[in-house]
Amino acid sequence: MLSNESRIQVAALDVDHEAQAQALAHELRLAFDPSPDLESTATDFYLLVGDEGLALQETGRKRPGAIMADFVTGAVAHRRQFGGGKGQMIAKACGIKGSLRPRIADVTAGLGRDAFVLASLGCQVQMVERSAIVHALLADGLMRAHQHPEVAEIVSRMALFSGDARHWLRSLPDRDRPQVIHLDPMFPHSDKSAQVKKEMLAFRSVVGADEDAAELLAVALEVAQCRVVVKRPRKAPDIAGPVPSYRLEGKSGRYDIYALRRLEAD
Known part of the structure; x- marks a missing residue:
C-alpha cells in the first residue's frame, strides 16, 4: 500500500x-x-x-543509506547477543517468563526486528505485513537469514504473511488463534525536528500512517486468546478503544498491555 x-x-x-x-x-x-x-x-x-x-x-545527493531487512549483522545481531534476553521490555510485555513461550502474531511486522527478538527467545511468531514494498524487503531478509547457521534456527520460527492484518486475523480458525497479538502501528506525528530513524521517515513516505489502528486493535482484542500488546512512543496517546490493563514504560517507548486471560503453555 x-x-x-x-x-x-x-x-x-x-x-x-x-x-x-x-x-x-x-x-x-x-x-x-x-x-x-x-x-x-x-x-x-x-x-x-x-x-x-x-x-x-x-534518492537525492544527500540521500541516507539504503534500508534492508537484516537479521544477521548490525543492530539486530548486537541485540540478539547483548539485548538482555527475557529481561527485555518486549519479552515482559508479551508474557515470556520461565519456560513459557507464547504463540505470537506480530500484525504490523515492518522489517521484522521485534518478531526476530521474540523468535530468538524461543517463540513461534507469525508476521503480517500489508505493504507490498515492506513485505518484499522482509521476505528477502528472511531468505538470506536462512542461509546463515547462526540465525537459521531463529528465523525458522518466523512465518510471514502478506495482507491486511484485520482480514488475516478474522480468517483464523479458533484452534489457530494466537495467544498474544503484538501491534506497533505507525504513529502519525509530524515533528520534523525529532530525531527519527531513517527507516521510520522512509516508511512514512512509502507506506503512510496507520490510520486504522483503532480498528486493528478492536479486531486483535476479539481474536487474541490471552493478551494484546501495543508498542507506542512513550508520550503518545492511547489508541482509541478500551483502556489498557497496565503499561510498561521505558525511556522513549512503552507497551500498553490488554490482558484477556492468564497466559499458560499450550
Whole structure:
C-alpha cells in the first residue's frame, strides 16, 4: 500500500540482477528503470536488487543509506547477543517468563526486528505485513537469514504473511488463534525536528500512517486468546478503544498491555 505522495521504481545494481528486478517490478506493479540515477529526484525511492539483497534507497545527493531487512549483522545481531534476553521490555510485555513461550502474531511486522527478538527467545511468531514494498524487503531478509547457521534456527520460527492484518486475523480458525497479538502501528506525528530513524521517515513516505489502528486493535482484542500488546512512543496517546490493563514504560517507548486471560503453555 503505497502513499500517494511517493514515487518508487525498481532497478538492478548490475546486469546479473536485471531479470530478478524486472520480475519484482511486475509483481509489485511498479516501473522498472534500466538506468537508475540515485542522485536524481525524478523518483523518490528505488527498490534495488543486487548481490547483498533487496534494498529501499531514497534518492537525492544527500540521500541516507539504503534500508534492508537484516537479521544477521548490525543492530539486530548486537541485540540478539547483548539485548538482555527475557529481561527485555518486549519479552515482559508479551508474557515470556520461565519456560513459557507464547504463540505470537506480530500484525504490523515492518522489517521484522521485534518478531526476530521474540523468535530468538524461543517463540513461534507469525508476521503480517500489508505493504507490498515492506513485505518484499522482509521476505528477502528472511531468505538470506536462512542461509546463515547462526540465525537459521531463529528465523525458522518466523512465518510471514502478506495482507491486511484485520482480514488475516478474522480468517483464523479458533484452534489457530494466537495467544498474544503484538501491534506497533505507525504513529502519525509530524515533528520534523525529532530525531527519527531513517527507516521510520522512509516508511512514512512509502507506506503512510496507520490510520486504522483503532480498528486493528478492536479486531486483535476479539481474536487474541490471552493478551494484546501495543508498542507506542512513550508520550503518545492511547489508541482509541478500551483502556489498557497496565503499561510498561521505558525511556522513549512503552507497551500498553490488554490482558484477556492468564497466559499458560499450550
